[in-house]
Amino acid sequence: MTIDNKNLSTVLVGAEKIDMRDMPIPEVGPYDVLVNVKVTGICGSDVHFFKHGRMMDFEVTEPIVLGHESAGVVVATGSQVTRVKTGDRVAIEPGVTCRTCEMCKSGQYNLCPHCKFAATPPTHGTLSNYYSHPEDFCFKLPDNISLEEGALIEPLSVGMYAIERANVKPADVVLVLGAGPVGLLTCAAAKAAGAGQVIVADLIPSRLEFAKTYNSDTQLLLERPQQGEPNIEYARRISAQILKTLGRRADTVLDCTGAETCVQMTVLLTKNGGSAVLVGLGASTQTLPVAEITGRQVDVKGVFRYCNTYPRAISMLQKKHINVKPLITHTYPIESSQEAFLHATNGRDGAIKIQILNTQ
Ligand code: NAD
Ligand code: ZN
Structure with missing residues (x-):
């Protein structure tokens, strides 16, 4: 050449x-x-x-x-x-x-x-x-x-590493907030890790339409906050609705939006002792419902890019475990x-x- x-x-x-x-x-x-x-x-x-x-x-x-x-x-x-x-x-x-x-x-x-x-x-x-x-x-x-x-493979690596950090086990219920490329690839990585149910939530109907065809079992269209509704009140209200729909908290919830309301929902919807994983990059300072973290021993984990994912991602693609x-x-x-x-x-x-x- x-x-x-x-x-x-x-x-x-x-x-x-x-x-x-x-x-x-x-x-x-x-x-x-x-x-x-x-x-x-x-x-x-x-x-x-x-x-x-x-x-x-x-x-x-x-x-x-x-x-x-x-x-x-x-x-x-x-x-x-x-x-x-x-x-x-x-x-x-x-x-x-x-x-x-x-x-x-x-x-x-x-x-x-x-x-x-x-x-x-x-x-x-x-x-x-x-x-x-x-x-x-x-x-x-x-x-x-x-x-x-x-x-x-680069954005797939973010999803695979997030799922690794979440310690997803076979049959786990995994909730992903945000159906952009990172959220969708996180869904794909969750499925490949053996998750039993993958639920994805977003505000945009077209993103959820796509998600229907891509590695998710349940799609949740979230309503937007009411005028003047404080973030944490919105997060609690929507979380209560989701809890009703799902019948239980998720083993792990991953925020792939960076939005404060979603970060709060990530904590609120993680089961006792489960992992709330923060992938999205939003405002540098945000308010979290801390009593939920201590009182229910929720592990809040950050994700910064990925490491040692490329060889595994290549293997997953080669064997068609992820498309x-x-x-x-x-x-x-x-x-x-x-x-x-x-x-x-x-x-x-x-x-x-x-x-x-x-x-x-
Ligand atoms: P994207 O903007 O394409 O997708 C984000 C999705 O979240 C959109 O579909 C949007 O509608 C949805 N969303 C936004 N606010 C919402 C809300 N309040 N409620 C529900 N859904 C909401 O972005 P992407 O490329 O998929 O990346 C997702 C996030 O991951 C970004 O914040 C990005 O910066 C971050 N990221 C982090 C890392 C890391 O290393 N931690 C690496 C890559 C990307
Ligand atoms: Zn170094």
């Missing part, structure tokens, strides 16, 4: 403004591989950066290449690379950790304070023709997994990145996962 000098990249230069730039081809260190990125999914955090120029503590101060849900083809390898070779199709795990700190050494590398994560300032993202990445964060895809599916293909509802060529991001920002027209394809 030849490497031309073009490195067309999707660069965020200001709020809602993307420039398609020819960026320098990145250097390939001895343990790195150069990936010709073919498919990249747009994630909520990319959209957040696109819209607001910031996300949690990270602010876009310099133009930055977007994207972190990618798969592509290896076109060059560093001198010490042994695990992958030129021509291999790989999924890119976008967070590169230090491998030496306490978190890395204890096997919780997602908590490494030195992690450089694609498209999280100041680290450039993967929406480039060429992307250089350490070989130990590139995972070879078997022949029966497409690059489109490979690019979905991620239905989530891909729209695709755009990389040259139309601006349009793709505007669609992801404004789109509620049944879009679940929008992917950007690079044919170079």
